[in-house]
Amino acid sequence: MNKRIFAIAAHPDDIEFMMAGTLVMLGRLGWELHYMNVANGSCGSATMDPAKTAAVRSEEARAAARELGAVWHEPLVEDLQIYYRPELVARLGAVIRQVKPEILLTPSLQDYMEDHVNTARLALTATFSQGMPNFQTIPPAPVVSQSVAMYHALPYGLHDQLGDPVHADLYVNVESVMDVKLRALGCHRSQKEWLDVSQGIDSYLVTMQDMSAAMGKLSTRFRYAEGWRQHLHLGLGPAGWDPLALTLKQDVHIAKTRSRS
Secondary structure (H helix, E strand, O other): OOOEEEEEEOOOOHHHHHOHHHHHHHHOOOOEEEEEEOEOOOOOOOOOOHHHHHHHHHHHHHHHHHHHOEEEEOOOEOOOOOOOOHHHHHHHHHHHHHHOOOEEEEOOOOOOOHHHHHHHHHHHHHHHOOOOOOOOOOOOOOOOOOOOEEEEEOOOOOEOOOOOEOOOOEEEEOHHHHHHHHHHHHOOOOHHHHHHHHHOOOOHHHHHHHHHHHHHHHHOOOOOEEEEEEOOOOOOOOOOOOHHHHHHHHHEEEOOOOOOO
């Protein structure tokens, strides 16, 4: 069975902005890729109603997942309904037990938007509980006894919710897959108008390139990069285990050393 990596983000297009390059790099090495947005994107339009918006954005996300070579998983809630609550942990936990990832990619725990932060918290608890038979998922799924390395992406905009810059522990060189990132993000056609209106982003494709270049500059090594911080291993896997660095080797730059024991 191929090793599996699972990217879990809040909304359609979040993965493409901050995580997709790392996914594709591992996919080219034979890893099985999985892709999920917890919310369906229902609030991401100024012209369509929520149901239509969710339908359009789900199809865009499916297309993006195909572009990345990833298995798409259905969202669980509408936008702005990603709350840290038992039912949502149980539902996400069922998906994680079914996928059985070795690497889990999630949003930052410090981010301007609560949907992003709560997605990271939900993914952590859902993964932490994967081996607990007394925690019942919805629907029920068998427990999993497998180590998982969890990595948090840098926040959108590369700053936390208080405006302070956030730096990564490690950076992945994504220059060779930027064309795939651009094609995948380009699948989210409905978002050009919405981001123009809601956030003043003239071109979401240019914005993604600019952030990837900014992370490349932070790496001091690469032209385009994605930055990651690894979650503490306790309850997830062995100390010192860093499968991203072990797998991608020369395409990873460790920005700082920290004890994981």
